[in-house]
Amino acid sequence: MALDGAPQSLGVKLDNGTRVTHGSGANVKVPLEGFPVTMHELYTGNDDGAKLSFEGQFGFIEFHPDCRLPRHIHMIRDETTGKLEMLPERILVLNGVGVTELCGEYFVVAPGSLVDIPPGVPHTWNACPPGVKLPDGTVSDGHFTMVYNYSDKTSFFATEQTELLGSADEYVAYQGDLQDIRFPILNKEEIVARAQFVWNSDLRQDLDLA
Template identity: 55%
Template sequence: MAGSNADVGEVGLLLENGCRITHGNAANVKKPFPDMMPGLTMHELSPSNNKAFQGPLGFIEFTTDIRLPRHIHMDASKSKLVDERILVLNGVGLVELAGEVFAVAPGSLVDAVGGVPHTWTACPSGVRLPDGTVSAGTFTMVYEYQLPTFFFPTASTEVASEVSRYRPFEGDLDDIRFPVLSAQQVVNTASVVIGRQKGQLQMA
């Protein structure tokens, strides 16, 4: 089912908060050498090449015990909000974007707009996605930042449209970590983007 608060972008599903989730046939799928290598398929997950990324590139292996505190990203001088893109390489991730929770299928790219509060953990075992993928309680993400950045924790789920709208968090970071969710709670509360549609989750 299509999300009522989201529009389809050039690739993937563009959310109302400006973030984008790209999965499967919603990517720019190309076969550059159809005669020579018919099995070679390119899945371009990024909507364009008009934004240079000059920040760190790395990966994190998540379990359900690794629950990041909600945060945004800014540059070191706190003068610019910093975008991030995250590729779920394998397994099923859970991301909260401005208060909305998504299960993220393997091979999906999440473009997180600077100023959108977000947090990640692994989807607990036993959640079935519409494409048949079943979560196992772990996933690997590859992340890349637009610029060198730090984590700026926040309790707010409101989008900070500019640096001055960021409200620093000064309490116990455990209070703003991704909450511990059972598989059934994920099915009841989260969405998933498959292709260009928001879909429902099921218990395996």
């Protein structure tokens, strides 16, 4: 995985274009002298040309281990031309520990992390199973709260594809049973063995069991 070293950008940028911002990888500051208020600025307004303006749905989901979303991307259909356009998605893991599949790879997502998923990244989410320990001692309990925001009004476009899509023309709609493309059932040992995670400004693979 590649790290993005651009000084004006926050977080870690994965090879598929997804950016994960966590901990001191954010712009952490105390803006007002004399007031004990610490800001964790997860996004500076610089989107690196990734079209990360957000005008679509905004809300939250309470995840548990049985949620296991089907793999999908997000798109919108142009009302004039009828053509599909791929859209980005922004996810904030508010509390608890999540796990996501991005282009076929697994990533555990720590609480307080912002995940900016660019257009064309097939992805799915679930709650991290109980018993996975993060570097600060946080242990997953099988639940997390996801706050989501889309760049425009959209819905799920299910796909079996795992490769990064360069355009909407490459999208192949999944016609089968959505149960077959849900996030797989993984236990804590499998997560520790297979998943990477962003911690502060580093992409790491040293998860542990509680």
